[in-house]
Amino acid sequence: MQTRTRFAPSPTGYMHVGNLRTALYAYLIAKGDGGKFILRIEDTDRGRLIEGAVDVIYKTLKETGLKHDEGPDVGGDYGPYVQSQRMSLYMDYAKELIARGHAYYCFCGKDEEEQPHGHDNKGAQKYDRRCLKLSPEEVKANLDAGKPFVIRQRIPDGGSTSFTDEVYGTITVDNDEIEDQILIKSDGFPTYNFANVIDDHLMAITHIIRGSEYLSSTPKYNLLYSAFGWDIPKYVHCPPVMKDAQNKLSKRNGDASYDDLIAKGYLSDAILNYIALLGWSPGGEREKFSLPELVEAFSVSGISKSPAIFDTAKLEWLNGEYIKALSPDEFYALVRGRLESFIKDKNVDLYTLSTLLQKRTTKLTDVIEQSDFLNELPDYDPQMYVHKKMKTTPESSLEALCDILPVLEALPEWTIDAIHDAMMELVAKKGVKNGWLLWPLRTAVSGKAVTPGGGVELAYLLGRDETIKRIKTGIEKLK
RNA sequence: GGCCCGUUGGUCAAACGGUUAAGACACCGCCCUUUCACGGCGGAGAUAGGAGUUCGAUUCUCCUACGGGUCACCA
Numbered sequence: 235m236q237t238r239t240r241f242a243p244s245p246t247g248y249m250h251v252g253n254l255r256t257a258l259y260a261y262l263i264a265k266g267d268g269g270k271f272i273l274r275i276e277d278t279d280r281g282r283l284i285e286g287a288v289d290v291i292y293k294t295l296k297e298t299g300l301k302h303d304e305g306p307d308v309g310g311d312y313g314p315y316v317q318s319q320r321m322s323l324y325m326d327y328a329k330e331l332i333a334r335g336h337a338y339y340c341f342c343g344k345d346e347e348e349q350p351h352g353h354d355n356k357g358a359q360k361y362d363r364r365c366l367k368l369s370p371e372e373v374k375a376n377l378d379a380g381k382p383f384v385i386r387q388r389i390p391d392g393g394s395t396s397f398t399d400e401v402y403g404t405i406t407v408d409n410d411e412i413e414d415q416i417l418i419k420s421d422g423f424p425t426y427n428f429a430n431v432i433d434d435h436l437m438a439i440t441h442i443i444r445g446s447e448y449l450s451s452t453p454k455y456n457l458l459y460s461a462f463g464w465d466i467p468k469y470v471h472c473p474p475v476m477k478d479a480q481n482k483l484s485k486r487n488g489d490a491s492y493d494d495l496i497a498k499g500y501l502s503d504a505i506l507n508y509i510a511l512l513g514w515s516p517g518g519e520r521e522k523f524s525l526p527e528l529v530e531a532f533s534v535s536g537i538s539k540s541p542a543i544f545d546t547a548k549l550e551w552l553n554g555e556y557i558k559a560l561s562p563d564e565f566y567a568l569v570r571g572r573l574e575s576f577i578k579d580k581n582v583d584l585y586t587l588s589t590l591l592q593k594r595t596t597k598l599t600d601v602i603e604q605s606d607f608l609n610e611l612p613d614y615d616p617q618m619y620v621h622k623k624m625k626t627t628p629e630s631s632l633e634a635l636c637d638i639l640p641v642l643e644a645l646p647e648w649t650i651d652a653i654h655d656a657m658m659e660l661v662a663k664k665g666v667k668n669g670w671l672l673w674p675l676r677t678a679v680s681g682k683a684v685t686p687g688g689g690v691e692l693a694y695l696l697g698r699d700e701t702i703k704r705i706k707t708g709i710e711k712l713k
Numbered sequence: 714g715g716c717c718c719g720u721u722g723g724u725c726a727a728a729c730g731g732u733u734a735a736g737a738c739a740c741c742g743c744c745c746u747u748u749c750a751c752g753g754c755g756g757a758g759a760u761a762g763g764a765g766u767u768c769g770a771u772u773c774u775c776c777u778a779c780g781g782g783u784c785a786c787c788a
Contacts, residue, residue, distance in 0.1 A: 241764055242788095243788090244787085244788050246788090276788065278787090278788080279788065281787085282787075282788085340786095342750050344786065356716085356742070359784090360784085384786055402719095405717065405718080406717095407716070407717070408716080411715075411716050411717090412716095412784095414785075415785090416785085418786085418787050419786040420786055421786075423786085425785090425786070425787085425788085426787070426788045427788090430788090437717090445782095446718075446719095446781085446782065447781095447782055447783070448782095448783095448786095448788095449717065449718070449782070449783080450716075450782065450783040450784075451716090451783075451784095471718095473718090473719080473781090474781075474782080476781085479780070479781090480780075480781085482781090484786050510736095511725065511726085512725070513725090515725085515726055515727070517727070518727085518736090519727085519735080519736045519737075520736095521725095521736085521737060521738090538719095538725095538726080539718075539719060539720095539783065540720065540780095540781090541719075541739065541780085541782095542724090542725065542726090543724060543725080544724095544725095545723095545724045545725060545738070547724075547737085547739055548725065548737075548738040548739080549738095550738090551737085551738055551739085552737095552738085553752095556753080592750070593750065594749070594750045595750095598737095604745055604749095619721070621748080623746095624747080624748085635729095654747095657747085661747095667747090668746090668747050669746085669747055669748090670747095671747080671748065672747035672748090673748065675747080676747065676748055677748080680748090682747070682748085682749090684746070684748070684749040684750080685748065686749085686750090687745055687747090687748090688746090688747040688748070689748085690747070691747090705720060
């Protein structure tokens with residue numbers, strides 16, 4: 235039997251990284267087995283419908299490369315792939331369940347008395363099953379009178395239900411713990427739990443990959459599968475992605491979604507790579523994996539049972555690795571727009587700036603802050619000229635700048651090589667170390683402790699006029 | 714509160730009865746160096762606690778503690 239997995243998000247307009255990871259694992263399980271990855275939209279909650287939300291899902295899957303083989307947009311043999319378009323199915327199956335004695339009509343309202351849920355210290359209460367006692371005649375009378383109803387699953391009396399999860403192992407729950415959950419809501423829509431079972435079966439899904447928050451409702455699923463006499467799929471529950479030890483990564487964080495991460499300057503490949511490692515280990519020491527490599531390396535047995543805290547520092551490191559692996563042209567293509575709109579002087583050689591920036595960039599957004607001195611010389615402290623290892627002092631720096639000034643003013647050609655050679659010549663002539671001369675130059679032209687290059691590169695980027703001007707400013711400061 | 718699940722350095726995690734308990738990020742130090750970074754080398758840092766099973770427990774069992782999930786006509 236072909237492996238078929240599905241990603242079944244509800245359209246919220248927001249791709250949480252936990253959901254993305256679930257999608258990734260589902261994709262990896264399917265592809266690692268030569269199977270199919272299916273996208274199904276779960277929109278049975280009409281109260282929460284959000285315009286354009288499905289597009290966010292398409293866009294994210296496309297950008298990350300998690301290409302689905304079947305789905306609302308690409309079609310497939312098991313459609314439709316949007317639950318709201320499958321409405322007629324659910325009611326039929328619910329009725330079949332009633333006929334088989336595994337479900338029943340319930341005419342109770344939503345008020346407190348009839349739906350005795352609570353969280354007091356006596357434990358939550360279950361629905362008291364009063365409608366289960368209705369006679370067929372009473373049910374028919376209610377139905378004929380047009381009384382609103384829901385359909386509830388009938389959980390067996392006594393005994394227990396077991397299921398085996400691929401990561402958590404076999405879990406057994408007493409049937410007494412399970413409530414007669416609602417299958418069909420009074421608006422005629424199925425609940426998530428019911429639609430899921432129907433659709434997964436109808437779409438021939440073999441592995442159900444989802445968050446561990448569904449672990450406790452899984453016995454109900456199994457009861458439903460066996461009530462229909464259907465094969466039970468394999469379950470793969472994934473531990474949650476946490477913000478810290480106590481809290482899940484949430485929307486409030488501002489970095490819980492794929493788009494948030496992209497906006498912060500992370501690369502799609504790095505994000506995918508990082509989240510793959512959150513809650514899963516390849517076993518070896520390798521950490522960097524492309525999507526095809528993940529397909530190759532992934533195994534359900536490597537999925538962890540315990541929650542994993544999302545570590546931005548590690549993501550940054552990994553992102554930096556991906557950035558460093560880019561060709562200069564690729565990196566330039568990624569930051570060009572940012573630099574163009576930020577750098578005021580249109581004569582700045584942005585390509586060279588980009589190559590200088592690449593090694594020291596961990597997030598694409600870093601390039602702005604690192605380049606700010608190009609727009610304007612900060613008002614820096616003359617003490618910045620002091621560097622113990624370079625053996626520079628304000629006095630020596632003044633001397634160095636005064637030496638440099640005429641050389642650069644007279645330099646016939648303004649290229650990195652020309653500036654570099656001139657400086658080296660000066661170093662040789664003065665009999666000093668490189669740093670003695672170049673540290674003051676870097677400081678004078680940038681006014682910053684951290685810059686994307688040394689004095690030579692920065693002078694080149696700034697152009698002759700600006701460089702001369704800044705050196706003069708430096709000389710004034712030091713006098 | 715009931716039920717279910719989890720717990721190896723700050724973080725991600727390997728080791729699935731026998732190891733000096735890997736590795737990575739972060740951190741610290743040194744080297745390289747026209748700054749910072751990159752890169753190289755090195756360092757500190759962990760099996761939640763307690764019983765038991767066993768010749769031997771990170772690993773198996775139980776208890777405790779702590780954490781998470783769930784208990785919706787939401788998914």
